[in-house]
Amino acid sequence: MTSSSQKKAPSFFASSIGKKWVVALTGVLLIGFITLHLLGNLAIFLGPEAINSYSEKLHHLGVLLWIVRLGLLVVAGLHVFFTMALWRENKKASLEKYAVRQKLETTLYARSMRLSGLVVLGFVLFHLAQFTWELTNPDYKNWMDALGRHDVYRMLISAFSNLWVAGFYLLSVGLLALHLAHGVASLFQTLGLTSEKLRPRFERVSLIVAVLFFLGYASIPLAVFFKVVS
Amino acid sequence: MNFHLRLWRQEGPSAKGGFEEIEARDIPAEASFLEMLDIVNNRLIKEGREPVAFESDCREGICGTCSMVINGIPQGPGRGAACQVYMRTFRDGDSITVEPFRVAAFPLVKDLVVNRSAYDRIIQSGGFITEHTGGAPDAAAMLIGKREADRAMDAAACIGCGACAAACPNSSAMLFVGAKVTHLSLLPQGQPERSGRALNMVRAMDEEGFGNCSNYYACEAVCPANISASVIATLNREFVAAVIKVEVAN
Numbered sequence: 001m002t003s004s005s006q007k008k009a010p011s012f013f014a015s016s017i018g019k020k021w022v023v024a025l026t027g028v029l030l031i032g033f034i035t036l037h038l039l040g041n042l043a044i045f046l047g048p049e050a051i052n053s054y055s056e057k058l059h060h061l062g063v064l065l066w067i068v069r070l071g072l073l074v075v076a077g078l079h080v081f082f083t084m085a086l087w088r089e090n091k092k093a094s095l096e097k098y099a100v101r102q103k104l105e106t107t108l109y110a111r112s113m114r115l116s117g118l119v120v121l122g123f124v125l126f127h128l129a130q131f132t133w134e135l136t137n138p139d140y141k142n143w144m145d146a147l148g149r150h151d152v153y154r155m156l157i158s159a160f161s162n163l164w165v166a167g168f169y170l171l172s173v174g175l176l177a178l179h180l181a182h183g184v185a186s187l188f189q190t191l192g193l194t195s196e197k198l199r200p201r202f203e204r205v206s207l208i209v210a211v212l213f214f215l216g217y218a219s220i221p222l223a224v225f226f227k228v229v230s
Numbered sequence: 231m232n233f234h235l236r237l238w239r240q241e242g243p244s245a246k247g248g249f250e251e252i253e254a255r256d257i258p259a260e261a262s263f264l265e266m267l268d269i270v271n272n273r274l275i276k277e278g279r280e281p282v283a284f285e286s287d288c289r290e291g292i293c294g295t296c297s298m299v300i301n302g303i304p305q306g307p308g309r310g311a312a313c314q315v316y317m318r319t320f321r322d323g324d325s326i327t328v329e330p331f332r333v334a335a336f337p338l339v340k341d342l343v344v345n346r347s348a349y350d351r352i353i354q355s356g357g358f359i360t361e362h363t364g365g366a367p368d369a370a371a372m373l374i375g376k377r378e379a380d381r382a383m384d385a386a387a388c389i390g391c392g393a394c395a396a397a398c399p400n401s402s403a404m405l406f407v408g409a410k411v412t413h414l415s416l417l418p419q420g421q422p423e424r425s426g427r428a429l430n431m432v433r434a435m436d437e438e439g440f441g442n443c444s445n446y447y448a449c450e451a452v453c454p455a456n457i458s459a460s461v462i463a464t465l466n467r468e469f470v471a472a473v474i475k476v477e478v479a480n
Contacts, residue, residue, distance in 0.1 A: 015432055016402075016442045017469045086442045090400035093441030095332040099236070099249065100302030104397050104448035111399075113444070186445040189459070192467025196460040 016089070019082045024190040026079040027183055033072055034176075038216045044229060045219075048153035052145050055152040080121065087114060109178040110186075116175040123172035130159060160224035169221045177214035184209050231257045231317055234325040235270065237282050239341055247338075249327070252282075263306060263315040264289060264296060283341035289313045291454065294391025298342045299329040304396035304452050311391060311454045331396035335403070335438045346392045348438040349406060353390070355434035356427035357410045359419045378416045385413035387455040394449035394457075400441030405449035407435050408461035411468050425472035432469050 012018035040058070043050040058065065109116070126136075134140040137159075143151040160166045185206035188194045194202055223229045233254040240247030254270050261269065264286050271281035287295040291314040300306035306315035320326065328342060336344040374382075386409075394405035411428050414420035420427070443462055450459040 012473050014436075015469070016404075016436050016440075017432055017466055018473070020442060020466070021470060086444075090402075090441035090444070093334050093439055094399060094401040095334050098299055098302050098329055098332060100299075100327045100329075102302035104303070104446075105451035106399070106446035106448055110444065110446050182445070189445050189463050190443075190466055192463045192465075192470065194460065194463045196458045199460060199463075 016086075019086050020190045022078055022082045023086070024187040026075045026082075027187050029075045030072075030079060031180070031184070033075075034213065038213065041220060042216065044153065044156055045223070048145060048151070051153050051156070052147075052149045052151060056149045059150075076121075076124075080117070083114070083117065107182065110182040112178060113182055116179040119175045120172055120179060123168065123175075126168070127172075130165070131155065156220070157224050157230060160221040163225075166221040166225045170218055173214055173217040176217070177210040180213055181207050181210035231259055231320070231322045233257060233266070233317070233320065234323070236325065236327040237341070238329045239282070240330075240338060242340060243338055257317050259316075259318040261317045262289070262313055263300065263317065264313045266317050283339075283343050285343050286313060292389060294389035294393075294454070297331050297336075297344060297346065297392050297396070299331060299396060301327055304331060304393035305391065305454050309454060309456065311389070311393075314454070331392055333392070333395045333401040333440070335401065335440050336392060336395070344392075346390075348440070349390050349392060349403070351438065352403065352407060352431055352434045353410065356423065356429075356431040357414065358423070359414060360422055361419065372418050374417060382413050382416040385409045385416070385457065385461050388413070388453075388457050389455050391454060393452045393454060395440060397448040397452040398441065398443075399446060399448065400444055402443045402449075403435050403438070403440040404443040404462045404465060405453060405457055405459060407431050408459075408463075408465035409455075409457045412461040412464040415464075415468055424468075425475050428465070428468040428472040429476065432465075 013022065040054055041051070043054045061068075129135045130137070131140075140155050143154050145151040145153070160169070183206075185199070185203045188202045189199065235252045235254050236249045237252055238247055239250045252270060252274075254266055255273075257266050257269060264284070267282060267284055274281045284298060285295045287293045289296075291310045294311055296312040297305070298312050300312060300315065306312045307319060308315060330338055330342045331344045331346075333344070335348040336346050338344050388406060388409035390406060392406070395401050395403045398404075411431060414427060415424050445459075445462075447459050450457065
């Protein structure tokens, strides 16, 4: 090389690392969403009054609610789009697999990111259809509590009393936890915020975060199914 | 010792390849893996058959030429390159599968030989520093902290053998590029090209058709030079810092 003259750098979003940053940063925002969503819905344990008024307040945010919803749609869309773009490149880069397959350190949850992500995506669509668009049971729309608010409490009790709904929900939050177990530790690596010493700690934190999200989300259908709340 | 080998045979880049079963007989336990292949090849030549093509150079674990995958592990079991694998680590009568690196950016030449020039082209894009000509400077003229010196030396241990990309399910070269960028960016001598190096080496890596890192750390598990995957975090950070620096400076 005779000079260190810099050729034009590719667009940030076309580069391998740029795409990964988009996935990591959108991942951070999605973790923010599932945290708030979980905290809000744990209100079910405080009784019908708490969760119905939480829902009422949320819906009275009006324009703000729609901004957040559109934002989430864009963020989730980018997360999936860039992951798929990376995956396509990875498939092109790697030839046929070795005759002798070794796992070489990779964890089950790291290797199943695409599967867990896509099942969770499918679940989110079902979850929206069930509780937001209320397509699976249009009766939900007419369920009001004594104060004339939408009776979210009754809707959750009714939905999770169904074995299939509760089962699919549990499976999906289980896969979400697997996705987080790799994703949380991974985003620190991708954003360059780790070191040889810090990485094992982030990996432990990642597992703890995944378990906490699983316990939090699983507690709702389990409590309903086993009639802890009714 | 006797071994049952399953060796990948392929006439050329576009020929169809397949495994050939070859018996390796009367192998001394102290023979290295490459010496075992030499013995097998001598016998094949005596029998008038085509010897197995494989690469080697220093045979002491420092050049990284002997790229091959032994029982699914690039550069073979244990730390060190394939030439540092000794037959005593296997059991008598073991069946051993030997394959070439399977990475799209490392096209196969013949049998176990692949062309790893892609790594050379990545180095040419930014793995260098500018230096004064003339007399050698005083050894202590440039002060470097112990921590930086240690980290730079650890990263500099990379021999560019390609095992990282071969082990990666995505055939990503991030451990290699991360090691080079970390090594040169930590030292004062590497500062003038720091931003350009990160940008150009990542561009070159992408252009060669390597995959993207999914943080599986299979690379770290097989690296014969013990490079830590923390160099990938450093590369991720250096690249984005360089993008911002160039955008803001222009």
